Amino acid sequence: xxxxxxxxxxxxxxxxxxxVEKNNLSTMKLNHCISPLEDTSxxxxxxxxxxRMMTILAQKEKQN
Numbered sequence: 001x002x003x004x005x006x007x008x009x010x011x012x013x014x015x016x017x018x019x020v021e022k023n024n025l026s027t028m029k030l031n032h033c034i035s036p037l038e039d040t041s042x043x044x045x046x047x048x049x050x051x052r053m054m055t056i057l058a059q060k061e062k063q064n
Contacts, residue, residue, distance in 0.1 A: 001049050006056045011064075014057045021050050 009017065025046045031037060 003052060006053055011060055014053055018053050021046060
C-alpha cells in the first residue's frame with residue numbers, strides 16, 4: 001500500500017485497517033511455521049505496510 005493511499009484514509013479507517021493487517025500478519029506467520037509460504041517476502045511487506053500506516057496515523061493524531 002502506498003503512502004498516498006494511506007494519507008487519504010480517515011483516522012478510524014486507518015485504525016481498523018491496522019488491526020486487520022496485524023491479524024493477517026499473525027496468520028501468515030503461523031502458516032509459515034506450519035508449512036513454508038511460497039512468497040516469504042509477503043511477511044516483510046505486510047510488516048512494512050503496518051509500520052507505514054502506524055507512522056501516518058501518529059502524524060494525523062499529532063496534527064489534530
